[in-house]
Amino acid sequence: MARWGITIPFAGSGLDRELIAELPSLGYTDAWSAEVNGNDGFTPLALAAEWAPELRLGTAIVPVSTRGPGLLAMTAATLAERAPGRFLLGIGASSPAIVERWNAGEFVKPFARTRDTLRFLRRALDGEKVTEAYETFSVQGFKLERAPKTPPKIVLAALRPRMLRLAAAEADGAITNWLSPGDVQKVRGEIHDETELIARLFIIVSEDADRVRAIGRRMIAGYLTVPVYAAFHDWLGRGEVLRPMHEAWAAGDRAAALKAIPDEVVDDLIIHGTAEQCRARVNEYVENGLTTPVLAPLDLGDQPMDQTVRNLAPQ
Numbered sequence: 001m002a003r004w005g006i007t008i009p010f011a012g013s014g015l016d017r018e019l020i021a022e023l024p025s026l027g028y029t030d031a032w033s034a035e036v037n038g039n040d041g042f043t044p045l046a047l048a049a050e051w052a053p054e055l056r057l058g059t060a061i062v063p064v065s066t067r068g069p070g071l072l073a074m075t076a077a078t079l080a081e082r083a084p085g086r087f088l089l090g091i092g093a094s095s096p097a098i099v100e101r102w103n104a105g106e107f108v109k110p111f112a113r114t115r116d117t118l119r120f121l122r123r124a125l126d127g128e129k130v131t132e133a134y135e136t137f138s139v140q141g142f143k144l145e146r147a148p149k150t151p152p153k154i155v156l157a158a159l160r161p162r163m164l165r166l167a168a169a170e171a172d173g174a175i176t177n178w179l180s181p182g183d184v185q186k187v188r189g190e191i192h193d194e195t196e197l198i199a200r201l202f203i204i205v206s207e208d209a210d211r212v213r214a215i216g217r218r219m220i221a222g223y224l225t226v227p228v229y230a231a232f233h234d235w236l237g238r239g240e241v242l243r244p245m246h247e248a249w250a251a252g253d254r255a256a257a258l259k260a261i262p263d264e265v266v267d268d269l270i271i272h273g274t275a276e277q278c279r280a281r282v283n284e285y286v287e288n289g290l291t292t293p294v295l296a297p298l299d300l301g302d303q304p305m306d307q308t309v310r311n312l313a314p315q
Contacts, residue, residue, distance in 0.1 A: 002286075003056075004314045005030030005294035007200060008044050010306075012299030015044055017051050019306045024054040026313035032060045032090075032200070032294045036098065042075050049083040056086045060175050060200060060294060061157040063094030064117040065110075066103045070142045072117070073124040080125070080148035090175050090198075091117060092157025095226055110228075112136050115166055118154060122170075125151040155198060159232040164190040173198060173291070178223055180268035181284035183236050188289035198292040201285065203271040203278050205308050206300060215298070216266035217258045225249045225257075241265060275311035 006023060008031045009015045023031065031048050035041035041062040048057055057079070067075070076089045093110030100107050116134035123130050127147030130139050153172035158164040164187065167174035173196030176187055188197060202219065204212045223229050225246060233242055244260035271281045282293050297308050 002314070003029045003292040004282075005032050005058075005198075005292055006309060006312075007032055007034065007294055007296040008048060009033075009039055010299075010309065011297060012301070013305040015039075015047060016306060017047075019309060020048050020055075021051045023052055023309075026310060027315075028055070028313060030056045030058060030292060030294065032058045032198075034060055034200070035062045035066075037102065042079055045087070046079055046082055049079070049087075053083075056088065057083050058088035058155070058198070059090040060155075060198065061090040061092040061094070063099055063103075064091050064114050065094065065099045065105045065107060069117060069120045069137060069139055070124070073121055073142070073144060076121065076152055077125060077144050077146065077148050080150065080152040081146065084148065084150045087152045088155055088172070089121070089152045090155045090157065091121075092175070093163075093228070094157075095228060097226075109136050111162060111166075114156060114163070115170075118156065118166075118171055121154055125154075155196065159228060160235050161190045168192050168195045172196065175199070178220075178229060178232070178269055179236065181281070181288045181290075182268075184285055184288040184290050186236060193289075196291045197289065198294060199285065199290055200294045200296050201271055201282060202269070203282075203295055203297045203312065204300065205275050205278055205297060205311065206272055206302060207274060209272065211300075212270065212272040213263055213266045215300075216270040216272075217261045220261055220266065220269060221245060221249065221254070221257050238265065275308075278312060279315060 006028050033041045033044045041059040045057040080087045093114050096107040099105040113136040116136045129143035131141050132139055155173035155175050156167040156171045158167045158174040164174055168191035175198045177200050206212050245257045248256035248260055271278050285293055299305055
């Protein structure tokens, strides 16, 4: 079936119970959460599981280094029990800022930690008793008291070939971010055609291109200067066009960094225009191989978020 996801909580309006309950009738198939410095990744989905039992639910993503392996398994099992067969656990390495500076963890060997967590979760969520020395952690005798009757699918945040191939080989799908419709083909080239590919797509429903680009530049500078995203866009082929931004950012000149981002990069990575134009752009991603678009509309205050969500529903 064709999938059409949305990010919850909604920007500007939070966990709107009535709107979440309305999503299936609007044509939305999925609700996905994130976990950065706002809501945690699981609570919004636990509520949505009750408010809209038709929706598939997913985390995109929860970090593998901010919870212990056992706690992550317990939390996933709890939600899988509340939404049997319709919960996807999205996990990923995250970033040094989130893991170390905000959560007092250690951001070490991110690929290996993600791989080891995936392998542990497979066994734990199947109800096995796990005693294993992995490369990045050890577990002694962990067994879920209540393993879910239907273990959740596990999908990996993956931006470059090594993690994408791990997602295709051992997980149930890959989650990506900050890419254009054309970039989807390059990402898809690293994974099997049958592998689910999920992406959060930032959307601004506005015809004020100058305002949109100003907002987009701030977002792009904030994300794409993070090493993992910088490497991702080097791989996608934007290394040279983004070099002036990186150099200005490294020099501490934030204003120059923003100015150095070309309009075409913003237009590639931020969907904007009328609701109809935005929907058409989302469909370009799908036509290029994206399985599950997850819309992330931003709130400019021009119209209520519930109206934006309704206007972006698939037609």
